[in-house]
Structures are given as C-alpha cells and as structure tokens.
Amino acid sequence: MxxxxxxxxxxxxxxxxxxxxxxxxxxxxxxxxxxxxxxxxxxxxxxxxxxxxxxxxxxxxxxxxxxxxxxxxxxxxxxxxxxxxxxxxxxxxxxxxxxxxxxxxxxxxxxxxxxxxxxxxxxxxxxxxxxxxxxxxxxxxxxxxxxxxxxxxxxxxxxxxxxxxxxxxxxxxAAKITRLKAPANLYGEYSQGEFFMRWQMTDALMHTAYILERSDDGGITFKAPDPNPILISQEPDSLGRVFVSKLDKLPKLYQNYFYRVRAVTPFGQLSEPSNVLRVYGYKDKLPLPKLSTHITPKGVLLQWSFPDSLLNDIQGFKILRAKKLGEKYYQLSPKMLSRKSRSFVDSLPLNSAYYRVALLDYGGKEVTSYPEMVILDDTLPPAQPRWYKPIVSPKGIVKLRWKVHKESDFYGYSIFRGDTKTQEFSIITRRMIQDTVYHDTLSLNLLNKNVYYTIVAYDKRLNASTHADTILVKRPDIIPPSAPNFTNYVLSDTSIVLHWENSPSADLFQTLLLRKNTKDTSYSMLDCFMANENLKSFTDYSVQPNTEYEYRLVAYDDAGLSNKEPCKIQLSLLDLGFGASIKDLTITGDSLTRKIVFSWKYQHPAIDKFLIYRKKGNDYLSEYKYVPASVRNFEETQVLLDVPYSYAIMALYKDGRTSKLSRSVSITLSSPQK
Structure with missing residues (x-):
C-alpha cells in the first residue's frame, strides 16, 4: 500500500x-x-x-x-x-x-x-x-x-x-493558458443504500486526488460529504487508463441525490466538475411474493401477497408462465401490472403449466416467487371465433376468413350456412378443419340475395365454443333491374314535361335521366335520383326551338347492373311562331342627372336585335328604339321629372321571328325637395 x-x-x-x-x-x-x-x-x-x-x-x-x-x-x-x-x-x-x-x-x-x-x-x-x-x-x-x-x-x-x-x-x-480537465465517464451502481462510483483520470499531470460532491436539492448546490481527498490507489490498466472509485452511503432512502467529482491539482485548485449522476435510494433486498393459484370458470386465477409497506421500493409486477418445469418462462401480462395489483386471471390457460409472479424493484431487478403448478380438468371450450371480412367473387366464390385460435389443445372448426338469419343453419364442412380459410360456392340463379354463415371451434376433448357472430354475404347479382317506362309528356313552346313509372325491381338503387340532341352521339345527364326518392316527372326548360331531343331512363340496382331494355322517347318544342318573352328586367333612375337606365337579361343563339317600347306620361306603349343584339341595357337622358316612364322589350331573331313582348316596367323621377 x-x-x-x-x-x-x-x-x-x-x-x-x-x-x-x-x-x-x-x-x-x-x-x-x-x-x-x-x-x-x-x-x-x-x-x-x-x-x-x-x-x-x-x-x-x-x-x-x-x-x-x-x-x-x-x-x-x-x-x-x-x-x-x-x-x-x-x-x-x-x-x-x-x-x-x-x-x-x-x-x-x-x-x-x-x-x-x-x-x-x-x-x-x-x-x-x-x-x-x-x-x-x-x-x-x-x-x-x-x-x-x-x-x-x-x-x-x-x-x-x-x-x-x-x-x-x-x-x-506564456501564451498557452493551462486548462484543467474534468474527470470523465463517471459511472455508478446502487445497492442496499450505498452508491458505488467509478471514474477515469483524464489528466495524469494535473489530477493528484479527487473530491466527491453530493447534492440533495435537485442538483442546484453541491457539497463534499467527506472533505478528505480521494487518493489514486489503482495502477493503470492494460490500455494505460487509470480509474478511481468511491463508495458513499446515502443519508436516507426515498430521495433523489446527485453526485459529481472534481480533481485536486498539484496547485491546490479544483478542476471543472465531471458529469452528474442521479441516484434514488430504495430497499433492494426484498422478500419474495407468495403466490397461490385457483381454477375458475374464467380461467386460472393467480393471487399473491406482498407487504404494502414496501410499495415505494418496487415498480410493479409481471406474470410468468412455462409449459414445463425448467423451460423458459414467458410473460403473460401485456404490460407491467400496478404495484398495488394482487391478482391476475389467465383466461387462456394451458392444460398444465407452471406460474410465477415477478416483482421489479426500483432499479429494474426482478425478484420472482416460487413456481406454482396448475393442472386443468379440461371443461373450458375454445374462445368464440372472430371473423375477418369475407370476400365474394363475381362468380359466387365466397372466401371466409377468421382469426386463428392459439389454445394449446385446439382441434378444429365447423362451418354452418343458412339462407335466412332465423332458420336453423346447416353444416357445410364434411369434416373438422384446422385452417382459418374456407371457400364456398353460391348459386347465382336464386332470387334470395343474402346468405348467412357462422362457425364453431372445438378443442381436443370436443368442447365447443359459442357460435361466432353471424355474418351476411350477398350473392353476386347477375340479373339486371327491369326498365322504367315513359307514361306521358307535355309540350309547350318553352319546355318539355316528362312523366314515367320507375323500375319495379326490389334491388333498385338509382335512376338516371339522360338527354341528347338527335344529331349528337352521346347523352348528357339531366337528373340522378335514388330509389327512395320515387321521382316520376321532370320539366326540361333548357331545350331550344327547332331541335329534336332524345330522352332516356336508365335504372341501376345495388350491384351496379342497369336495365337492358331501352326506355327512350324523342320530343321537341312546339313552334308557335314566337320565342319566349324576356323576363329579367330592371330599371333604375337618378333625379339629379335626370337619367333612366333600363336593363335586361336574355340568351338566344339567333338574336338579330332588340326593339324597345316606351310609354311617356299618358301616351300609349309604342315602338321606340332598336338596339344591337350584343346590348343588354338602354339609357334615357334628359327625362322629365315627375312624369312616369314605362319600358318593354322584344327580341327580333335572324330567321324573321320575334319573341313575345315582355312585361313593362315603370319609373318616375321626382323633383328634388327644396
């Protein structure tokens, strides 16, 4: 020494x-x-x-x-x-x-x-x-x-x-200022109320001893629990590194402490502090949990005892199970159980197994109970099967899928089918199957659209599970809906009114009303309505004179099939010699400028010009002005105050026909009040 x-x-x-x-x-x-x-x-x-x-x-x-x-x-x-x-x-x-x-x-x-x-x-x-x-x-x-x-x-x-x-x-x-290096790689291990620390000398020239510092206020202030320096008592290892160690007893348990180390230099100065370690004091010599097991209808009930006075020293419990003594134990609980837990149910037990309960102390160390063996009198059936979504091909091939059973004594499945949900189902598997996929073939030429399935799981002792939830499968629909029929129509010079009866098919989903100019090759959609709307008429205001239209009704069922029989009719507007009157008229005026503005809206592909009619005072409404086809307003200036003015308008077409004369609109500009 x-x-x-x-x-x-x-x-x-x-x-x-x-x-x-x-x-x-x-x-x-x-x-x-x-x-x-x-x-x-x-x-x-x-x-x-x-x-x-x-x-x-x-x-x-x-x-x-x-x-x-x-x-x-x-x-x-x-x-x-x-x-x-x-x-x-x-x-x-x-x-x-x-x-x-x-x-x-x-x-x-x-x-x-x-x-x-x-x-x-x-x-x-x-x-x-x-x-x-x-x-x-x-x-x-x-x-x-x-x-x-x-x-x-x-x-x-x-x-x-x-x-x-x-x-x-x-x-x-003299220009190279000396820097004092801090000790490096401070590491600690806690055991039984004592904290063992180890660190590396980083400057053999300047480190002659060390001072250990401790904080009990969250790392704000540090003090040396022992003022005596820690001497370097170990020789370098094979890599030339020198490590120093120190054991410190915590003042009390259940409190956080922070540690760091500073080097004492030959000049009587302290270096910068090392990295800081946190340690929490707790009891790490704990008694074993005492485990007992009980067989219940819900599975194997595990119960254990552990002193409540030691709850602050543990993080929680884990449940472990092994098939045989000496084999690896696997964790049953999906996550660590609360430190206050004292029971757990293994709902999927093995016929025979060994159980242990393990506690984790505050440092993560496991302390396990003695193993307890459980042998079941196997009357527990498998769990209820759980379906995945079935898949049906257009040819009627049904792919049934369900979740696999993981019980160690599981044997197989039987599949049942029915045409209604209330009738007794028939078994369709000749023998018990172990797979989790089954293919069934449906007849497509039946009016009954629905088929129902359920499944039962069995263990090796033929204990049967409860039936899986009944699932509905729809037969692929290959029969299109019946066609709707036009029943009546009403023609005028401005619109075409259509009447029809919808498709009587029970699986009708929606109906489309289509229209095309007889000179065109493709239809455009006028309306789309669902079966529950039961729409039976439509008024087409967007038609043009001298044009023949073809209307068509198409019905779709819930499988996306449409009627094959044609349901169409060809119609055109009545030609009465007059076009529709201009309806969107507005008139505004300003007494100060003595000006009236008469405006209108009108769409027609063959307008030549507009003829404006005017009535002034007690005069008659008579022809007044022509305006070009591109104009949609007319201004009257220098009008007389307190005299009523009325205007109407007529469209003149390029083929010599005219629209009906519009209604008249009136305005009177009042004299400004003096």
Whole structure:
C-alpha cells in the first residue's frame, strides 16, 4: 500500500507532455493570465530531506520572443533566497484551520528513525499529498513559485537548482493558458443504500486526488460529504487508463441525490466538475411474493401477497408462465401490472403449466416467487371465433376468413350456412378443419340475395365454443333491374314535361335521366335520383326551338347492373311562331342627372336585335328604339321629372321571328325637395 501511495502521489505529476524531471526531482508549470506558477516535488525521501535542508533555487531565461529564438539569453535568478520549508510556527498557526496543513507540519518536523525506511517513505508520500491540497501548503513546503514577470509573447526555460546542481529544466510558453480537465465517464451502481462510483483520470499531470460532491436539492448546490481527498490507489490498466472509485452511503432512502467529482491539482485548485449522476435510494433486498393459484370458470386465477409497506421500493409486477418445469418462462401480462395489483386471471390457460409472479424493484431487478403448478380438468371450450371480412367473387366464390385460435389443445372448426338469419343453419364442412380459410360456392340463379354463415371451434376433448357472430354475404347479382317506362309528356313552346313509372325491381338503387340532341352521339345527364326518392316527372326548360331531343331512363340496382331494355322517347318544342318573352328586367333612375337606365337579361343563339317600347306620361306603349343584339341595357337622358316612364322589350331573331313582348316596367323621377 505504501509503495502504491508513493507511486500515485508523486509520479502521476510527471507522466504528461508538460513535464520535466530528473531521477530526484520533477517540475511542472501552470500558465495563467499574467503569470506562470512553477511547482516541483522531490521523487524520493533522500531528495526531500536534501531539499528541506539545502533549499531550492529557481532560474529563468528567455528562449524566444515573438516567435524569434533568443539563443544567448542568460539565466536570471528568480529566488535570491532559496526556497525552503517555513518554520514550525507557520504550520502551527495554519494548522488551526487547515487539517492538511496540520498534517504537513507534523510530517515535516516530526523525527523519523534513520533505520525505518518504511516510516520515512510513508511520511514523504503523505507530505507530498498534502502539498497538493492547497497553494499555501505547497508554498510553505518551498515547492511552489509564482512568476508574475512574464510576457504573453515569450517562451521561457526554467532551471531548478539543488545543492549547486541544475537538476531539472522546463520550457514554458506564456501564451498557452493551462486548462484543467474534468474527470470523465463517471459511472455508478446502487445497492442496499450505498452508491458505488467509478471514474477515469483524464489528466495524469494535473489530477493528484479527487473530491466527491453530493447534492440533495435537485442538483442546484453541491457539497463534499467527506472533505478528505480521494487518493489514486489503482495502477493503470492494460490500455494505460487509470480509474478511481468511491463508495458513499446515502443519508436516507426515498430521495433523489446527485453526485459529481472534481480533481485536486498539484496547485491546490479544483478542476471543472465531471458529469452528474442521479441516484434514488430504495430497499433492494426484498422478500419474495407468495403466490397461490385457483381454477375458475374464467380461467386460472393467480393471487399473491406482498407487504404494502414496501410499495415505494418496487415498480410493479409481471406474470410468468412455462409449459414445463425448467423451460423458459414467458410473460403473460401485456404490460407491467400496478404495484398495488394482487391478482391476475389467465383466461387462456394451458392444460398444465407452471406460474410465477415477478416483482421489479426500483432499479429494474426482478425478484420472482416460487413456481406454482396448475393442472386443468379440461371443461373450458375454445374462445368464440372472430371473423375477418369475407370476400365474394363475381362468380359466387365466397372466401371466409377468421382469426386463428392459439389454445394449446385446439382441434378444429365447423362451418354452418343458412339462407335466412332465423332458420336453423346447416353444416357445410364434411369434416373438422384446422385452417382459418374456407371457400364456398353460391348459386347465382336464386332470387334470395343474402346468405348467412357462422362457425364453431372445438378443442381436443370436443368442447365447443359459442357460435361466432353471424355474418351476411350477398350473392353476386347477375340479373339486371327491369326498365322504367315513359307514361306521358307535355309540350309547350318553352319546355318539355316528362312523366314515367320507375323500375319495379326490389334491388333498385338509382335512376338516371339522360338527354341528347338527335344529331349528337352521346347523352348528357339531366337528373340522378335514388330509389327512395320515387321521382316520376321532370320539366326540361333548357331545350331550344327547332331541335329534336332524345330522352332516356336508365335504372341501376345495388350491384351496379342497369336495365337492358331501352326506355327512350324523342320530343321537341312546339313552334308557335314566337320565342319566349324576356323576363329579367330592371330599371333604375337618378333625379339629379335626370337619367333612366333600363336593363335586361336574355340568351338566344339567333338574336338579330332588340326593339324597345316606351310609354311617356299618358301616351300609349309604342315602338321606340332598336338596339344591337350584343346590348343588354338602354339609357334615357334628359327625362322629365315627375312624369312616369314605362319600358318593354322584344327580341327580333335572324330567321324573321320575334319573341313575345315582355312585361313593362315603370319609373318616375321626382323633383328634388327644396
């Protein structure tokens, strides 16, 4: 143990890039803004005693400035007075408030027998460790110097002199600030109220010991539960990595604690903290659940007991089952049961099986009960079969499908069919089938459109399940609906009125009314109505004069079939010599501008022009103005106030015919009130 302590308290300082050592003394430097801190340490008891008695002298010379070498620069003495340990009163005074200083002072001045090399090495190792606990202790031991007369654009070479010999040389770039690395890969394991932690040394030069910190306020503030440093007591592994460990007892259970680690450096400073670990204290030595089993009509009932006082120490329960003793147990519960659960029903039990109940403690560890064996007197039938949606081909081939049964004693299925839902069904499978697909062939030349199916499952003891829910399958429809018939029509010069009787087919779904110009090849749809609407007439206002139309009725059943017999009629408008009158008339006026605007709407493919009729005052309505076919309004200006004006309009067609004269519209512009 003493050998390891000597190795890790001293030698870790001199194994990185920034280092300088001889066989007796090693030295490192820490660069801060505006200063360089030099820290040295003897490597054996003899060198330590010699340094304490003779003292150390520190020299420095500039070897580069602004990147340019300074080859001839001489060494300057930084310590005109040799660096030796301070007198005993210093340690007595400092030791009152610093136990590490108290220990260092005792080790420094307490005599050790010259023949007791073990005691000598132990005192030396402990004193070197104390020197790393604070800058004041290292300085008091004569092993530290702060060089504040430095420039950031210079590089220096330091030499440590002991007994007139330059033992150590160290080159330092004042521009390269030293960064303190945090310990890495902090990992922890909880057990029985104690938390074991392990982490990796990341800087063998700067990490001489560690301080473990703990927080009980959610990670806001951290304090060291033990102020004593954690020493490096393990040698490097095969990859050269050094790991440090610490065991801490939680103050109390059922509370979250947070841990982190900081390294103590040879300069008495703490590094940045490591990653943070959270641990929750709980009891992880728990009693086994006590399991009992009972056979019920609903399956195997499992009941267990567990102390309610330990509910805070578990996450919940799992139910496990195995076919045979020694075989793998499988979880029955689809998810973990509540910690308050004390029963579970296996609704699909095996004829014989072994059961266990397992609890999960807060850390995820399973604690299982002793196994309980259950042998069933098999009177339980299989579960009720569950259908998938059937598929029917146009040729009447029915594909029946259902969910597979997973009972270990399952045997097969029987399928039943009926033409009505209320009659007794007939079995259609000659033998029991094990598959979950069955094909049946339906006759298509029957008027009965519906077929019904059900299924029964059996186990090996021929216990029958309840019938599956009855499903309906429709026969493929190959018989089209009967055709509707036109029964009457009424013709005028503006519209065609159609009357008909709908298809009498029971499976009528909808009817389409189609129309086409007899000169055209394709129909357009005028109306579409469902069977329950029972529409029997239609008035066609969109017809044009001198045009013959063909009307057609098409009936569709619920299978998408249409009537094959034609149901059509050819009709045209009555030609009375007059076109339809213009009906959409508006008239507006403005008394201030003494203007009347007469507007209309009218669509006709062969308009030549419009003839406007006017009545003014007590005059008769008479022809007044012609306007082009493209015009749809007429303005009258300079009208007389307080005199009624009336207007009507007639369309003149290109073939010489005219429309009927429209109704008249009137307006009177009143004189403005004075």
């Amino acid at each position: 003493i050998k390891k302590l000597v190795i890790f308290c001293i030698c870790v300082l001199w194994t990185c890039v920034v280092q300088a050592q001889s066989k007796d003394v090693g030295m490192i430097a820490k660069v801060e803004k505006g200063k360089i801190i030099l820290r040295w340490m003897p490597l054996n008891y003899k060198a330590w005693k010699e340094g304490n008695e003779e003292g150390y002298t520190l020299l420095r010379r500039t070897i580069a400035k602004a990147g340019k070498p300074q080859n001839d620069a001489p060494f300057l003495v930084l310590t005109p007075q040799k660096r030796k340990p301070l007198a005993q009163p210093f340690w007595e005074n400092m030791g009152k408030n610093n136990k590490f200083a108290h220990v260092a002072g005792k080790l420094l001045y307490e005599p050790v027998p010259s023949h007791d090399t073990t005691a000598q090495n132990l005192n030396f190792a402990l004193c070197m460790q104390m020197s790393c606990m604070s800058t004041s202790i290292a300085n008091g031991l004569g092993m530290l110097f702060e060089d504040k007369l430095v420039s950031s654009d210079e590089e220096y070479q330091y030499a440590l002199v002991l007994s007139g010999k330059k033992l150590v040389f160290l080159e330092v770039n």
